[in-house]
Amino acid sequence: MLDNLNARDGSGDAGRERPRRASEIAQPLSDREVPLAGTATTSEMINRWLDGEAPEPAALSADSTRQIDLWRRIEEESERRRHLVTPAHVKAQIMAALPTDVPAMALPWWKKSIHVSPVVALAAAAGLVALGAAIGNSMRIR
């Protein structure tokens, strides 16, 4: 098997460590986009704050300051909406629109009355007669 001489990931050179690029060596660990254990993103911190699981996060950057300020304003508006009440006329309207009949008591299906029209009753009787004849015929054949 031939070695892949063009491989840039070191797969062609089994057992040998891929040489690091200059940019990787120069880049400090803190600048890489790898979340560090124990740190939360601004979005996570805001979610925890809004869920009441953490205090209001301290702004770490201009971006996070603006995001926190936006959510503070949305929360103010939500708080105001939380105190909205049903307009008084609506309750009166609902009472006026209720049917005058007392709500029907719920009965189990076997206790409910069944309304059958004459046509449906005739069709059901014909069906039963046909079913009986079919069973009778099958028994005679045996």
Add this chain to the structure above:
Amino acid sequence: MKTTVPASPTDQLEVDQDIISRVLAGNRDAFSVLINRYSDPLYRHALGMTGSPDVAEDILQMSFIKAYQHLAEVRGRFDAWVFRIVANGCKDWLKNIRRTHLSYDEDDQPSGYSTPDEELDRTELRSDLDKALMTLAPSLREAFVMKHVEGRSYEEMADLLGTTVGALKMRVHRAREALQALLEEKYA
């Protein structure tokens, strides 16, 4: 009619069942106690979901009439049962409005939130928040409204919607992300 505030959920359940029994026995006026007790959070839910006070009032009225007609079918908590009627009413309305291609901008309903003495930017945020909410998927909007506008706990939401706390947290977080993306250009 004066509304008594029950001390615990068990008391509340008993009081509600007592009222329901009175209504079923023919005391129609007793139903107003249930309306007085539960209409406010239900109205806020309908308003948050539809963005229109007129539609919210209609949904609330239809839901209470439906609740009255089927009152004998209540098993367990009345508030959870009537909440489901309102929530379904909101979802049906949203389905219909999508079917008729009526967008929020075309629906020239008054926001119902503005008061003359409030600052212009607040009124603008209200309007923009309403518009942004209307762009969310109904399930995300429902979760956001229940958490932020109705101030419910995740446990209460899970109980009412028949889902898990984890799923609801995910919905609320996604709704926040979407709202932030829509509003931060202008406000952040």
